[in-house]
Amino acid sequence: MDDFLSKQIVALKTEFMRIYKGSSHLHEIIPLSSSDNFSIDDKPLNMLHKFVANNPIYYNSYELEVLGVPLIVYEGDVNQYWINSIKHDTSYAPFYPMWILSSFALALISKNLGIKQIIDVGSGDGRLPYSAKIIDIKSYGIEIDENLVMLQNKISKETKVDFTANLVDATQFDYMSLGLSQPAFFISGLPEVGEMLANNVIKKIKFLQDIKKTAIIVLTGSHAMREYSRDKSQWGWGSVIDNFDLKIIKTITLPTYWTAEQSIDTPFIFTKFSD
Numbered sequence: 001m002d003d004f005l006s007k008q009i010v011a012l013k014t015e016f017m018r019i020y021k022g023s024s025h026l027h028e029i030i031p032l033s034s035s036d037n038f039s040i041d042d043k044p045l046n047m048l049h050k051f052v053a054n055n056p057i058y059y060n061s062y063e064l065e066v067l068g069v070p071l072i073v074y075e076g077d078v079n080q081y082w083i084n085s086i087k088h089d090t091s092y093a094p095f096y097p098m099w100i101l102s103s104f105a106l107a108l109i110s111k112n113l114g115i116k117q118i119i120d121v122g123s124g125d126g127r128l129p130y131s132a133k134i135i136d137i138k139s140y141g142i143e144i145d146e147n148l149v150m151l152q153n154k155i156s157k158e159t160k161v162d163f164t165a166n167l168v169d170a171t172q173f174d175y176m177s178l179g180l181s182q183p184a185f186f187i188s189g190l191p192e193v194g195e196m197l198a199n200n201v202i203k204k205i206k207f208l209q210d211i212k213k214t215a216i217i218v219l220t221g222s223h224a225m226r227e228y229s230r231d232k233s234q235w236g237w238g239s240v241i242d243n244f245d246l247k248i249i250k251t252i253t254l255p256t257y258w259t260a261e262q263s264i265d266t267p268f269i270f271t272k273f274s275d
Helices: 002-019 042-053 079-085 100-112 127-133 146-159 191-206 238-243
Strands: 026-031 058-066 069-076 117-121 138-143 164-167 183-187 216-220 246-254 266-273
Touching: 002 026, 002 058, 002 069, 002 100, 002 246, 026 042, 026 058, 026 100, 042 058, 042 100, 042 127, 042 146, 100 127, 100 216, 100 246, 100 266, 117 127, 127 138, 127 146, 138 146, 146 164, 183 191, 191 216, 191 238, 238 246
Parallel strands: 117 138, 117 183, 138 164, 183 216
Antiparallel strands: 026 069, 058 069, 216 266, 246 266
């Protein structure tokens, strides 16, 4: 089911980009309803539309049919928040969102893996914690940029989806204060820019003995880095995976802001500690 949904999303994205004639900085799609060609139920789809409707990075929308699926195209611009986000240390990735459909798919995959809490390290506008919350997973955004936390709080208030946005340095945060049991940690940043953040956060998780055995760590992979990797299945994260003795349990490919114009999308690598 997980692989089927991700393939549906990638197929829609590929065809959409083939026919898209706009010039917006950010563009993505959400189907209007569930169908034989798209398998997310209507209730969460409606909540994804609600997220976009209450998010000021989007400024235009219109209806379109792609591969027989009626959907809404959303256009937006993240430059304002991207500029603010790059003022932080270079070990923190600037704001580059994945597609909201991808966020929902990742939350659903986590739920199917038995995850009870999602911690999004570098949560941006909160799309992953929001997606997790609407399918009843407790979720927490960890974000160092004040403007992005304010944006998350605005979206949470206006949508009445109560996900928690924490204005904090992820490398200093006390994760045990969240009362975690079966968590998934999503760590933002591609391997070429996010390795320092990943190392610091995973090091903290490794010493949380109460949750180490159940924790899942999700890394955002890179096809470009994969070509130079000793083990291509590690998608550029080889040194981190080897250093922390992680094992890969699942890899899912989904669209992101930075692969919208590319033929190959972004791999998300689900890992666990080996011991």
